[in-house]
Amino acid sequence: FYMVAYDGYPVLDGSSELRLSFNADFQLREYTQTYQSDFKVLDQPIALISVKDALKLLETRVDTYIPDGSTIQQISLGYYRTVNLQDFDVYTPVWEITYSQDEASTRTVLVDAVEHQVVTKPNTNVTSP
Numbered sequence: 034f035y036m037v038a039y040d041g042y043p044v045l046d047g048s049s050e051l052r053l054s055f056n057a058d059f060q061l062r063e064y065t066q067t068y069q070s071d072f073k074v075l076d077q078p079i080a081l082i083s084v085k086d087a088l089k090l091l092e093t094r095v096d097t098y099i100p101d102g103s104t105i106q107q108i109s110l111g112y113y114r115t116v117n118l119q120d121f122d123v124y125t126p127v128w129e130i131t132y133s134q135d136e137a138s139t140r141t142v143l144v145d146a147v148e149h150q151v152v153t154k155p156n157t158n159v160t161s162p
Contacts, residue, residue, distance in 0.1 A: 081146040084108055087128040090144060090151070098142045098151060099132050106139055107131040113143055113152055127152055 052065045082090075087108075091098045099105070109129050116123035126146040133139045143152035 079147060081110075081126055082128075082144070082149050084128060086149065087130065087144040087146070090149060091130070091142060094151070099130070100134060103132040103134050105130060105132045110146065113145075 054062045054064065056062050107129075108131070111127060111129055112124035113127040114122050115125045125148075127143040128146055130142045130144065131139055132142070144150070145152055
């Protein structure tokens with residue numbers, strides 16, 4: 034589960050989320066909750082790239098991020114932490130594109146909605162039990 038940030042969009046980088054861990058019988062074993070507070074807008078509103086432009090960027094790259102035969106499951110707009118300092122963090126808007134290659138796992142790719150580039154992050158894998 035993701036925390037909803039300023040203006041109703043989620044924080045997608047893991048710095049504000051609720052993680053649940055279940056045992057083999059699907060009973061809750063533990064949870065971890067992280068969050069951010071006191072969001073402040075640091076800049077004036079700027080134009081973001083469209084979903085179509087984000088997908089086009091992924092499609093035209095030499096190092097393809099979404100393999101052939103994949104199915105796009107969901108596309109959403111959210112925030113990703115780009116600067117992590119002691120006193121504050123800076124977040125930028127990103128398009129989160131979730132896709133699957135098979136029924137057992139999904140992966141996500143983030144596209145910076147301002148800079149029009151793929152966000153380099155640790156590989157996000159979600160595998161079904």
